Amino acid sequence: MPRKSDAKERLTDAAMDLMWENSYSGTSVDDICEKAGAKKGSFYYFFKSKSELTAAALEADWKKKKADMDAIFSPTVPPLERFERYLDCVYEGLAERQKQCGSILGCPMLSIGSEVSTQDQVVRDTVDRILDSKINYFISAIRDAHAQGVIVAPDAEAKARALFACYHGTLAQARIQNDLGLIRNFKYVAMDVLGAKQTSTASA
Amino acid sequence: MPRKSDAKERLTDAAMDLMWENSYSGTSVDDICEKAGAKKGSFYYFFKSKSELTAAALEADWKKKKADMDAIFSPTVPPLERFERYLDCVYEGLAERQKQCGSILGCPMLSIGSEVSTQDQVVRDTVDRILDSKINYFISAIRDAHAQGVIVAPDAEAKARALFACYHGTLAQARIQNDLGLIRNFKYVAMDVLGAKQTSTASA
């Protein structure tokens, strides 16, 4: 067997990075190749189109994040604390990224998904499926919280969808206004939406 | 004075239409010109760049919508009913548009704003300002509702921001999933987020 390469991973990483910061249409194959330190020939050796690379990049990104989510949303941690930890984690990540590029970037899944939804069925389906996986963390945490009587949410799925929407809307606004404070504050908004009595972290 | 033209308006209309359905980067000046029935020379006679045209298009779009919002959020209508009417109106608009192009398009301000935020300061500022105007309708409706004792929201602005985020998040998800039902259902989610006891329209 001949030499093996990590160029494929470098390409998906570069793609995620650029598309997160800019956008799908605003990121060219040449940009991706340059950032990945690969030539265009290599790009099309691994992927048959920009669309397919994007789907692969989103998938790879999710795979990494999923591991963290599994830990954060572990049934061993109290349900409302799962949200607190998750939101802290998101905050940290976005704050870190802001230091590098100067901007709050929001949720790549939502930005990219929203952009391509009318134009690229392959990418859209990928995003759709990933978001669907993601919301399940919310649903079971809410179900557990309800079962433990710490919130009232007979329809856990509906509540999860509301929170999910609120979360994504906040990230989008934080991106537009480049305001990290919106995300910092969201922990309290989330508890309010969930109808939780104030927990360890006090609200304003 | 020589002949006067409506080409400028045709161009901003076409731009909004295309960018709403697709995206900023995904919409070319040539596309806009073709849809508007104008030549590129005319485009650059009226606007000095694609970026400036976009800002003008968003501004013109907002000017039209603002008139409707003023009517819907009139202090003469009961505060919670303002939201119901507004959300019905949004629903109608998106459903209509879906018939034409087959897709739920969400909120153009948010999609475009989110896309260009890291790349185009002129457009970003425009979006930022418009969103800021828009949230004021929410704030005063919530303030009125609180004053009338129909909801409990001592911090009207915070509540408005939460609802605003939830609203935008829902529109974005509806776009990604191409699911009008999310918007249909949002009226009830909104009332829940506001903490309103069930009004005329019953919830699920």
Add this chain to the structure above:
DNA sequence: TTAATAGTTGACTGATTAGTAAACCAAAGT
């Protein structure tokens, strides 16, 4: 009627776009 004004047109850059194809190269198995 004429000249200034307001807008239109088409032909043109030069850069960038996604994608292709063939030559090339390095390692590992035989």
Add this chain to the structure above:
DNA sequence: ACTTTGGTTTACTAATCAGTCAACTATTAA
């Protein structure tokens, strides 16, 4: 040593991109 496998590289399309410019034309006020 040599061939197969897995990957890289260079050079290339043909289309599209934002933006320019000079020539043209329709209107109207004087």
